[in-house]
Amino acid sequence: MNHNVTKASPKTYTQDQAFNATLKYFKNDDLAARVWLNKYALKDSQGNIYELTPNDMHLRIANELARVEKKYANPLSADDIFNLIKDFKYIVPQGSPMAGIGNPFQIASLSNCFVIGNDGNSDSYGGIMKIDQEQVQLMKRRGGVGHDLSHIRPKGSMVKNSALTSTGIVPFMERYSNSTREVAQDGRRGALMLSVSINHPDSEDFIDAKLEQGKVTGANVSVRIDDDFMRAVKGDTDYTQKYPIFSDNPKVSKTVKANDLWKKIVHNAWKSAEPGILFWDTIINESVPDCYADLGYKTVSTNPCGEIPLCPYDSCRLLAINLFSYVDKPFTKEASFNFPLFKKHIVAAQRIMDDIIDLELEKIDVILQKIDEDPEIDEVKATERTLWINIKRKAEEGRRTGIGITAEGDMLAALGIQYGSEEGNAFSLEVHKTIAIETYRASVHLAKERGPFAIFDAELEKNNPFIQRLKEADSKLYYEMLEYGRRNIALLTIAPTGTTSLMTQTTSGIEPVFLPVYKRRRKVNPNDKDVRVDFVDEVGDSWEEYVVFHHRFKQWMEVNGIDSSKNFSQEELDDLVKQSPYYKATSNDVDWLSKVSMQGAIQKWVDHSISVTINLPNDVSEDLVGDLYLKAWEAGCKGVTVYRDGSRSGVLISNDDKKEEKCKDSLTSFPVKRPQVLQADVVRFQNNKEKWIAFIGIIDDKPYEIFTGLTDDEDGILIPRWVNSGLIIKSRTDKGASRYDFQYENKRGYKTTIEGLSHKFNPEYWNYAKLISSTLRHGMPIDNIVDLINSLQLDSESINTWKNGVGRALKRYVADGTQAKGQTCDSCKSDKLIYQEGCLTCKDCGSSKCG
Template sequence: METAEQTQTYSAEEAYERSLAYFNGDELAARVWVSKYALKDSFGNLFESSPDDMHRRIAGEIARIEQNYPAPLTAGEIYELIRDFRYLIPQGSPMTGIGNPYQIASLSNCFVIGHSGDADSYGGIMKTDQEQVQLMKRRGGVGHDLSNIRPKGSPVKNSALTSTGIVPFMERFSNSTREVAQDGRRGALMLSIAIRHPDAGDFIDAKLDQGKVTGANISVRIDNDFMQAIKVGLPYRQQYPVDSGQPLYQQAIDPVQLWEKIIHNAWQSAEPGVLFWDTIIRESVPDCYADLGFGTVSTNPCGEIPLCPYDSCRLLAINLFSYVDRPFTPVARFDWELFRKHIQAAQRLMDDIIDLELEKVDAILQKIAHDPEDAELKRTEKNLWLNIRKKATEGRRTGIGITAEGDMLAALGLRYGSEEGTAFAVEVHRTVALEAYRASVVMAKCRGAFPIFDSGREKENPFILRLKDADPELYFEMLEHGRRNIALLTIAPTGTTSLMSQTSSGIEPVFMAVYKRRRKVNPGDLDARVDFVDAIGDSWEEYVVFHHRFRQWMTVNGYDTDKHYSQQELDSLVALSPYYKATANDVDYLKKVEMQGAIQQWVDHSISVTINMPADVSEELVGQLYMAAWEAGCKGVTVYRDGCRSGVLVSNSPTATNGESASFPTTRPALLEAEIVRFQNSKDKWIAFIGLIEGKPYEIFTGLADDEDGLLIPKWVNEGIIVKSRDAEGLSRYDFQYKNRHGHKTTIEGLSYKFNPEYWNYAKLISSTLRHGMPIEKIVDLINSLQLDEAINTWKNGVARALKKYIPNGTQARKQQCGTCQSTNLHYQEGCLTCKDCGSSKCG
């Protein structure tokens, strides 16, 4: 059941202005909310004008579910818990989907799909691919494991004779992800493999070939035998099948070489992440029910939810900062009583959201039943959602997490990463675990336990035993009454959530307390301040941005937040604050890993966290960090060395930071993301299709946008895919594909045939310089210097303008750009590259 369809609509401008007022002038938060979370239909009509409308919608729907149970919470009570992003924050899919009558989509943030006995067959692999796409179109992130695919060179009974191995299927699943988008939101995918698999080395190297596997995060499932073999210098056996007592194939390898490959690639490109698989399985409460279908096989895209096949999870974050009374003062204190009360309420709301999700799944199944396709075509999709419904019903899994850990500690005067700070953080997460499990037991008394609950299965689980030691009364109540939910806790990324709560993200420290942005100005305007003039003559004003809670610290302590500070003054301010030596690049790496391991003891799922490191850190230190994470009891770890993503940061010279030229693929990939740039010179209307790799221009097609050239496409289409193929005569052909309003694919065939041949020849020349890494500003200079006749000067000027869009603001340095707003103000956090200017994030 959904709320009645809304009748009052708002323009984007109205919603933005009202949201801007709601967020007290925070333009970034207002833009993120309007673009990602405001209730809208498929035609772009907005039915909510500020987050307050959204919170009332969510509260009303959860209250409807509450009526099914004893002592129901009212809509008003729920609204007070979630209003203003102050205490409890449903994340992502629940925020968008609850009470939304305009889309048939899941409320789950993430799924894992699994393997049947035929998972190694082409039919099984294609089934996995289809299931992945079906989930992504319903807004879910997906993870699956590739360890069941036979290794390269294995005999097969088809015309190929031997298997191609893992990597081609990584590319297939990656490409499928990139083809699926919902309301500007790209699909998210995690691919994993067991280190025991003979193709693990190829898997680890796959993402180093730029242009391939760009639509997935990758992680390696590392077992304790492998880690012990590294420590003592013994050989390690790889085999296929990886879990078989009688493998078809096995080989002894030097584990150190494979370990060094993992470390080198993580140092160079931030991937692969590592999953300490034996720790995950040993600690997992759902794995006590593995024989009933709850055996963990992979994780969601950011690694914080290990899942069994066809299970899913919904996420909700508790804003820790809001439980600090009188923050940033000498008498600041944490309100433990209110915190415990709200944890229990959060678990109750999460259980209600499972009921709402089951309604959504039923709606999806009903839509599938009424779709006009043949029943055979719909069989995989139907069975997928039936399996998901079964798992959600049997396990009722939840994902209670937190945000604002860094701000909470600072508000209490505790430094992130210090012994005192870590001890306090651990006590917070211990409290979350005990009170969430207490709430689940209380709900089991009046709502019933999850259907397959069996206390005998869980009695030796380390996490359950930790709860028993901490609170014996809770444990014995759980033995008597059961528990409502099979697993409860996580620490997920909270990128846009933290933007709207105006706090630090998740478990992470504050990224920066103070940073600078630039805005373009007209130097001729009255009162214009020009702080920087770039290489192409544009003028820029620099302005300081304070992290919201650092600004609050300034206000509390009497500092002027409107003053134009010098850099030296800013540095002095930060040094006086509780954020000093406590930001992402300041925190001691090993201390952060130790903190993660200690907190992990009280989180039954896992933790999404990134260890940020400077560009000059050694590979050896990355290896030490990974080993320390395993020894500390972490379930996984990801490192990000500043600038390590190939092409993310390149020095002011045309050479990269490692001294090598920035490179693109030597062979043009079959599919390229593309953006459309429209421009007008005099009376001529032009259009440019710009193929991108890692957000950087790789090729360009331009022509007149009129009926004669056949390039009239809807004005709302701004992105798509350029597909390279061969025509009947074997010549290269480039098609442009985009999604229409109904989500169906529309193709413009043969871009190269639709342009004036002279434009086409110059476009090939320009594309060649792009592909060989020539800085864009130099290419613009080259184009402007071309001596062309007057007839195509408008074309020349338009191409230069189109490419100038990709020159980073106010600098010659070539940096990766945000795919939403083209900003280069990006940082890597919680497994995703996140834009500080618009809040958009990209995983993979």
């Protein structure tokens, strides 16, 4: 069938036109519509919108990919490609490729991930500053960046400058973190990964750096751990750290108790979810690109989410295959996985990924042209220009791709298999093994048609464990690879798919479902018919409580003849979940050791790495976290991140005993146990065209907690405009859960209560509100909290909107005269900015900026 694939029309649309059409496209999924419109719809720098719905975007992408296909044998047509990518059903280019392919208004890279670094062990100030500049230049082109700090000499080392001794790693962590926070990418902050080897003498300082208030808030941090260290942990023996790391003739050598350092890593991860762990020997030994280490492909760090280990100046582009769409007759007894169609589409996905490399090379040429045309002197432009030349060389020479997946949790549920069960792990392994074999087969066939990547050498790869597994699984593929080579140096990953999964309306990446069902409320209009009124507020408006179902849970209901529009009681909802294939299969239900085992088994068939988080309840012990890390190493995982519910508040604890005591002293005005009733301020604000409201609990004139969300719309909270204060009352539901009500006095002197603030807001807003409230309750200075909120790396556009509003609401509580750290005046570039009544005022030129 012909879909009339043509070049995008220059016609523009208003925000309302595009939103309404996109909302219809996503079947009234407001969040998916806003994410697509804000992040991926084609628009120019003036905000003019050129695409009405995602279909227009898919046409744009299909036309560009078809243009590249015409350069090669057996080209896919634009119609072929459109049918593969439309409706986010099968193949989904992720992030930068979706936004950038065919986009004439943005000079940006199509790469999602970059790693940078210096050759050898250069740790001169010049080398360190070069990395800083390169990081900024990449982030302004939309890329996430990683780099390793193991080359920096440890604290106290002699240096030949006026300082005489080195400051060590931590000050440079803060420098790189601050640079990240300063770079805006189309309304979002840059993303940074900092890593260091456990063999480095400063690794303990690195591990502790983020525990100090307000430090390194712009970066994720991970420790590269080698097998010798892990064996020393298991054997409770000493471990020798060196600088340069692993040197036979180190300038610095330091013996530590492996378990002491290990316990610190585990404690900090338990407390604050960082540092993450990279099992470095596993990464290097399994890495196919590291077979070419002597040719410049030695892996040194990872991208910010850890799923792409890279050598300096290499990059990767990401694409996800929607696993749910390959389940025939989902949620029925006849459900089956369509492996023949799946294999066919894997081949097409790898072709598309290879085409995107060609498009990336074109984008880099445009970036280089822009640099050349810039008015700066050549000396200023030199670092940026050399950076992009190096990146182009690696992309052209290695042609690295990042084929991944989304909807693993929904795929299993649709097949009637419980996520995390033995059967579930076995089926997932079969799926990922299939992806590995067919993707590599596709790359071999592309090499036959288009030529292999420039430095392919089968002799260098012959002992690589991943290549050996491919040989054992499919000897024909292996011998074809010997004959024709391979088009791409490495091919596979499993990335987090935050916004991607919102648009596919599925579970994210390899993860299970977060919640299959939750409740919200909406306003009932006077003319609405056949609606249920749950309560009437003091101004006479009627409200109906309704249930929000995870999209595929709702599909399960429909398949089983369950009316999703029915007014369910909580007991009925609980019973529904028990009947469904999502029962005992949410992120908080899945057995932790089973998930680690699953990750380790699947990792054997992913040549890059896997981004996955092990979610733990708040009350787990540190020993359990340590056991999970040890199990992950033994299972063959390349990395692991553990998140204990509520643990993010741990970022506020100082590792310095004196600072800890000082912090305790500053908390004496706040009660250890939350009072049942708090005085509260009501703050209203607007983000774009949306009206928002915040309820801020106050103790001793200081914010103690904050709840916020949309207001004056069908999903929000409506209270009279004149209400600017009241009470937040904590109580318990019938089931013993915490509940927070807002109460105010109306003009007649009667008390009016808005019940259950937690049910009024999107559950994701509520979770982040608890995080911010925890920082308030621990007495962190408000200006530091505002900085912390601004630094949060959040993938969802609506949550970024929430984040901006919370920061704006809290700024008014910053004491007048407080110096604003790390910011400069937009008018005169002075750094002498102070807070005045919630606004930033420049002491040099007097200009003021609010909001």
